[in-house]
Amino acid sequence: MTTVATQTLTVHQKAARSSVAMKVLMAVTGIFLILFLLMHAWGNLKAFFGPEAYDHYAEWLKSDILYPLIPKGWFIWIFRVFMVACIVLHMASAYVLTLRSLGGRGKYQRKDRRTQTFAARTMRWGGVILLMLLLFHLGEFTIGWFRTGFNAGATPYTAVVATFQQWWLVLLYALFVGTVCIHLRHGIWSAMTTLGANTSPKARRVLNYTAIFVSVLLFAAFMVMPVAVLFGGIK
Numbered sequence: 001m002t003t004v005a006t007q008t009l010t011v012h013q014k015a016a017r018s019s020v021a022m023k024v025l026m027a028v029t030g031i032f033l034i035l036f037l038l039m040h041a042w043g044n045l046k047a048f049f050g051p052e053a054y055d056h057y058a059e060w061l062k063s064d065i066l067y068p069l070i071p072k073g074w075f076i077w078i079f080r081v082f083m084v085a086c087i088v089l090h091m092a093s094a095y096v097l098t099l100r101s102l103g104g105r106g107k108y109q110r111k112d113r114r115t116q117t118f119a120a121r122t123m124r125w126g127g128v129i130l131l132m133l134l135l136f137h138l139g140e141f142t143i144g145w146f147r148t149g150f151n152a153g154a155t156p157y158t159a160v161v162a163t164f165q166q167w168w169l170v171l172l173y174a175l176f177v178g179t180v181c182i183h184l185r186h187g188i189w190s191a192m193t194t195l196g197a198n199t200s201p202k203a204r205r206v207l208n209y210t211a212i213f214v215s216v217l218l219f220a221a222f223m224v225m226p227v228a229v230l231f232g233g234i235k
């Protein structure tokens with residue numbers, strides 16, 4: 001009897017420990033993705049300084065970083081592999097944790113949705129919509145599956161300006177970036193809680209405001225350029 005109880009406890013302990021490990025993995029990969037987004041939004045603002053500044057930045061990203069430590073052009077591929085690994089690990093841990101939480105609670109004991117924020121309630125579907133919009137984004141600008149008003153071989157600056165002269169694409173990007181930011185609003189909070197920052201009511205308030213501040217800042221930093229193109233401020 002005791003042996004069975006001990007064994008059961010060990011199985012539960014192992015499951016709990018592996019869930020904590022998954023949460024840490026999700027938090028750490030999420031933080032890398034947020035850092036990428038902050039850098040990407042900052043890079044996009046270069047469009048305000050003209051075609052040379054924007055295209056030079058896009059070119060630099062693909063050629064010179066860490067050269068001569070590594071050969072020219074390697075950085076972007078190391079970076080891409082790292083980013084894809086982060087996205088896959090982030091989604092895989094979300095998937096496993098979702099299955100565990102549904103399994104553990106049972107379908108009659110779901111969390112009380114009224115006490116959750118909109119951002120928290122939409123994490124899973126938000127993540128899926130986000131992935132689809134990201135595929136649209138990469139298909140358009142990076143992979144070249146389709147083009148929205150520019151030719152093959154257009155510079156990044158020309159491609160971006162041609163795209164955002166169309167109002168529906170500005171709206172679509174507002175939806176894309178908005179989904180990212182709603183996801184982040186809860187994600188930052190969750191990641192910091194997992195990493196042990198949510199220790200008191202005051203810390204909770206600070207975390208909450210930080211999550212809102214970073215999400216709003218990122219939304220503004222991404223969208224100011226497309227809106228400026230739409231209204232003729234960037235040509």
Ligand code: HEM
Nearest residue numbers: 040044058080134137141142156160173177180222223226
């Ligand atoms: C208004 C918002 C955005 C604009 C104008 C924009 C613009 C661009 C452009 C022009 C490129 C291609 C750069 C090049 O190949 O030279 C690019 C690449 C990329 N963007 Fe965005 N982006 C925006 C938002 C986002 C968001 C919200 C995400 C992620 C959720 C994202 C993720 C990426 C990724 C992963 C790449 C590929 C980087 C690479 O491997 O080369 N972008 N973006």
